[in-house]
Amino acid sequence: MSASVIDGKAIAADVRASVAKAVSQLPGQPSLAVVLVGEDPASQVYVRNKVRQTEEAGMVSVHHRLPETASQQDVESLITELNADDSVDGILLQLPLPKGLDADAAIEKIAPDKDVDGLTEVSAGRLTLGKPGLVACTPTGCVILAKRALGADLSGKHVVVIGRSILVGKPAALLFLAENCTVTIAHSRTKDLPAVCRAADILVPAVGRPGMVKADWVKPGAAIIDVGINRVDAPEKGEGKTRLVGDADYADCAEVAGHITPVPGGVGPMTIACLLRNTVLAACARRGWNVPEGL
Numbered sequence: 058m059s060a061s062v063i064d065g066k067a068i069a070a071d072v073r074a075s076v077a078k079a080v081s082q083l084p085g086q087p088s089l090a091v092v093l094v095g096e097d098p099a100s101q102v103y104v105r106n107k108v109r110q111t112e113e114a115g116m117v118s119v120h121h122r123l124p125e126t127a128s129q130q131d132v133e134s135l136i137t138e139l140n141a142d143d144s145v146d147g148i149l150l151q152l153p154l155p156k157g158l159d160a161d162a163a164i165e166k167i168a169p170d171k172d173v174d175g176l177t178e179v180s181a182g183r184l185t186l187g188k189p190g191l192v193a194c195t196p197t198g199c200v201i202l203a204k205r206a207l208g209a210d211l212s213g214k215h216v217v218v219i220g221r222s223i224l225v226g227k228p229a230a231l232l233f234l235a236e237n238c239t240v241t242i243a244h245s246r247t248k249d250l251p252a253v254c255r256a257a258d259i260l261v262p263a264v265g266r267p268g269m270v271k272a273d274w275v276k277p278g279a280a281i282i283d284v285g286i287n288r289v290d291a292p293e294k295g296e297g298k299t300r301l302v303g304d305a306d307y308a309d310c311a312e313v314a315g316h317i318t319p320v321p322g323g324v325g326p327m328t329i330a331c332l333l334r335n336t337v338l339a340a341c342a343r344r345g346w347n348v349p350e351g352l
């Protein structure tokens with residue numbers, strides 16, 4: 058293996074430490090409201106981690122649970138209440154929502170100044186126009202990881218993002234563009250995807266297809282920021298056991314890449330760290346506080 062491992066767990070811990078330091082310098086405590094609808098087991102783990110890490114950073118965490126049977130109106134009414142609650146700085150609606158609920162419509166109810174997930178049309182529009190605003194957490198984490206691997210100046214690097222989702226692919230492309238990268242968004246209709254990927258200095262697979270990216274898709278020395286978190290069967294660990302893998306075939310790609318994020322322990326932990334950072338930024342903007350240096 059030749060690639061150096063980009064340690065997302067350690068880098069996320071650094072980001073959380075800088076958030077905690079910033080919080081300790083603020084005149085008040087930012088607060089984050091997390092809304093979980095239903096019983097999705099993975100979402101329950103993510104929300105538990107969000108609540109714990111928010112508190113560990115010195116902020117107030119408010120956790121709202123709605124049952125699997127909640128109606129669209131139940132979800133939207135709760136969001137409206139949280140919008141009106143001046144003590145709440147950030148609102149996060151955990152995704153996916155149970156079947157039958159319209160996530161886009163619910164997200165649109167979130168007040169843009171509390172949209173710490175960066176998913177409302179106002180936040181997406183600000184990002185597209187290059188205006189300051191709250192930016193989706195996973196894409197922000199991807200850029201931080203790329204900078205840690207390659208240095209703060211990414212200008213001129215060719216970034217290929219595979220996937221055009223609203224949560225990751227599109228905002229990641231815009232964020233790398235804002236860093237003066239040359240950006241290609243590849244997707245299911247892209248012709249000769251391996252050749253397109255081989256042009257990348259930074260390859261960002263974000264499609265949810267375990268092990269799709271192979272070594273011969275990778276330019277020697279490139280950085281792979283793997284957004285995929287896929288649970289697959291792991292019979293080698295015992296019957297019925299599973300393990301997490303990325304969208305890149307890690308062992309294969311690590312032979313060719315210069316830098317690679319592991320799964321688990323790569324992009325995933327950055328998502329929550331960046332959420333905490335957004336909560337501080339939202340609190341500062343709403344309450345007229347200066348953003349502490351180093352955030």
Ligand SMILES: Nc1nc2c(c(=O)[nH]1)N[C@@H](CN(C=O)c1ccc(C(=O)N[C@@H](CCC(=O)O)C(=O)O)cc1)CN2
Nearest residue numbers: 103150151152153174194286321322323325326328329
């Ligand atoms: N409202 C949102 N919903 C969802 C988002 C989001 O950004 N906003 N992203 C994902 C889930 N997610 C956070 O919500 C998330 C996913 C993964 C991780 C993480 O740290 N993963 C670990 C592995 C954890 C495990 O063992 O299962 C890793 O990759 O190392 C954190 C947050 C969808 N929903």
